[in-house]
Amino acid sequence: MERLQKVIARAGIASRRKAEELIIAGKVKVNGKIVTELGVKVSPSDRVEVNEIPIEREEPVxxxxxxxxxxxxxxxxxxxxxxxxxxxxxxxxxxxxxxxxxxxxxxxxxxxxxxxxxxxxxxxKNEIEKVYVAKVKGIPSKENLKKLEKGIQLEDGKTAPAKTKVLSIDKKKQTAIVELTIHEGRNRQVRRMFSAIGHDVLKLKRERYAFLTxxxxxxxxxxxxxxxxxxxxxxxxxxxxxxxxxxx
Missing domain, CATH: 3.30.70.580 (Pseudouridine synthase I, catalytic domain, N-terminal subdomain)
Structure with missing residues (x-):
């Protein structure tokens, strides 16, 4: 038996908090009956509907x-x-x-x-670290990398402090490979961060997510x-x- 809001969240319908709001608002039915209490638990055989649509309950993968x-x-x-x-x-x-x-x-x-x-x-708020390796045009100065480490102003606000590490420099081709560690997930964030310090990203790869590689x-x-x-x-x-x- 699992709490109703957890079953809804696991099905990908909404976050657990939003699922609780849906229950309180009378948008959820269990076996055809509207449920408005948050403490209700359901079994795999119970039929759960959100906004009249049955949810399919799969084993999580x-x-x-x-x-x-x-x-x-x-x-x-x-x-x-x-x-x-x-x-x-x-x-x-x-x-x-x-x-x-x-x-x-x-x-x-x-x-x-x-x-x-x-x-x-x-x-x-859960700040999962993500490590990227970027090949950039030009060779970033220490001063510019410090800007990324302190947080840099983008059009959608200032970024959180990042970690940087120069992995290699090609003076002949005027490119550098830089490792960047962030915990945010804004749209095209890494590319925009490097662009903000004057270095276009030529190639980008996410090497790590938390402890996973x-x-x-x-x-x-x-x-x-x-x-x-x-x-x-x-x-x-x-x-x-x-x-x-x-x-x-």
Whole structure:
């Protein structure tokens, strides 16, 4: 037996908090009866409807994909381009990406059918670290990298402090490879951060997500997360969120 709001969240309908609001508003039925109490628990055999639509309750699954360049981080594309779920053609569960990587960005992307888990990892206060390796035009100065480390003003607000590390410099081609660690997930954020200090990104790859890496995978390959990894990710997000709450 599980709490009703958790079942709704796991189905990807809404976050747990939003699910609670839907229950209180009388938008949820269990076995044909409207439920407005938050303490209600349901079993796998119970029929749950949200806004008159039955929810399908699948076993939660969790995957790590090495996303190649030229693939959309979505479950469909109106232009007919390749999407990340195309790599899971034989999977019966309906999965979706946790966050996104740009069309031209490769690297580590998580996918799941567990809406509550996805919301937990994507919530800004839970500060999951993401490590990117960027090949940039020009050689960034220490002063400019310091701007990224302190947080830089973009059109949608100032970024949180980042970590930077220059991995290599090619003076002849006037390019550099820089590692950037952030915990936000704004649209095209890494590219915009480098652009703000005068360096266009030529190539970008996400190497790490929390403690997860691409070790053993080639572009386009997938592996399932272990139950221990899922537990660790959930614990890391909750721990970071609790620390932020205490500071606040």
């Amino acid at each position: 969790y995957f790590l994909l090495y996303k190649p360049r030229g693939v959309i981080s979505s479950v469909s594309d109106d232009k007919g381009r390749k999407v990340v779920t195309d790599f899971f053609a034989d999977l019966k569960e309906r999965i979706f990406p946790i966050g996104r990587l740009d069309y031209d960005t490769s690297g580590l992307l998580l996918l799941t059918n567990d809406g509550e888990f996805a919301n937990l990892l994507m919530h800004p 691409l070790n053993g995978l080639r572009a386009g390959e997938v592996r399932e997360l272990t139950p221990h990894e899922v537990k660790q990710l959930r614990a890391a997000a909750l721990e970071n969120g609790n620390k932020k709450s205490k500071k606040g």
